[in-house]
Amino acid sequence: MTDSNGSQPSLRFSSISTAPPDPILGLTEAFLADQRSDKMNLSVGVYKDASGQTPVLNCVKAAEQRLLENEKTKGYLPIDGAADYRKAVQRMVFGEAISSDRIATLQSPGGTGALRTAASFLASEMPPMRVWASTPTWANHHAVFAAEGLPVESYRYLAADQKSLDFEGMLEDLTSKASRGDAVLLHACCHNPTGIDPTSDQWDVIAKTLSERGLLPLIDFAYQGFGHGIREDAASIEAILQQNQEAIVCNSFSKNFGLYGERVGAISIVAGDAGAASAVQSQLKRLVRCNYSNPPRHGGSIVATILGCDELTSQWESELAAMRDRIKALREQFVTTMQRTGKGHDFGFLLDQCGMFSFSGLNKMQVDQLKSDHGIYIVGSGRINVAGMLESKMDSFCAAIADVLEN
Ligand code: LMR
Secondary structure (H helix, E strand, C coil): CCCCCCCCCCCHHHHCCCCCCCCCHHHHHHHHHCCCCCCEECCCCCCCCCCCCCCCCHHHHHHHHHHHHHCCCCCCCCCCCCHHHHHHHHHHHHCCCCCHHHEEEEEECHHHHHHHHHHHHHHHHCCCCCEEEEECCCCCHHHHHHCCCCCEEEEECECCCCCCECHHHHHHHHHHCCCCCCEEEEECCCCCCCCCCCCHHHHHHHHHHHHHHCCEEEEEECCCCCCCCCCHHHHHHHHHHHHCCCEEEEEECCCCCCCHHHCCEEEEEECCCHHHHHHHHHHHHHHHHCCCCCCCCHHHHHHHHHHCCHHHHHHHHHHHHHHHHHHHHHHHHHHHHHHHCCCCCCCHHHHHCCCCEEECCCCHHHHHHHHHHHCEECCCCCEEEHHHCCHHHHHHHHHHHHHHHHC
């Protein structure tokens, strides 16, 4: 093919370099390509039942049955999503803490979609500002905010012992390094990747610090119900809102409803009054319209159907509690199995961590060895998806961990 001058155009895409694999989802790609039959994938945060499956919850099946019978259309949703879904999100996330006319809520494709919309809103409406993220944090946080051109800075979080919260360091960074107007990214519960959350007294201090320093709370709420309970896990948000009039909360229903691939989430921006909330809502809609236009319908309809029906809600609450309890039991089984190896490997500190993940303290070399020698995939930071462990494979998993610790 020739251009209008009769010469051959250069091949534009030939100079594109290959991007590195994603630090979390890239591991599942490598896992799937691994031919070993005894391989284990404990990387991505997905719950698995005792048979190793990621189940569809019974309440979800029941809601889908109702949708199949009653759904009238597959037409577009409004740009900001379905009204009943948005109301359900507000009740779940905020309880009775805030009057709904002060909250702008927009249905999003998953928690990541909510975070990216938050990034887009901050970059467009609040510049200049920086976003402060914990060290460590979810492997995708930096990329999501940087993609909208926002500078991402780090505050201390995990202490040098790799087992506890560096609360003093965190406060020092927020008070001496962050500037008025910056946003502080916090994990409402089940901190990813460490599983280490502030205590309720510490949340009060964080809330007060943000308010005194004029820092905007930007809260990632991806694991509601996986820590201590649905309302218990929202206590951090309530503490923040007691001292701060404004906040952004990005929540996800991937984990707590097992709706991973349906991409169901929301961004809620709490404003000072109803007028501001309505202007914020209009800006969120503007940003989304030129991005993905409007959210996918199916997953949000499932959540709204469940949360709109008392019977399905209580079924969901007990299915969620069963997942939470089983993860806790797996964590305990891991600790006792490591003790039983008799090599003095004390992972008792994992019992203080909560949620889907545990931070093992394994270094990059040990993580690589786990993969190459044993076909076990965990995230490079040493994060283990406890919710993916299997009772039946605990002995071999712990033997592999002991092996990489000793060699
Ligand atoms: C994780 O941290 O493994 C999950 O939040 C899934 C993801 O998108 O990374």
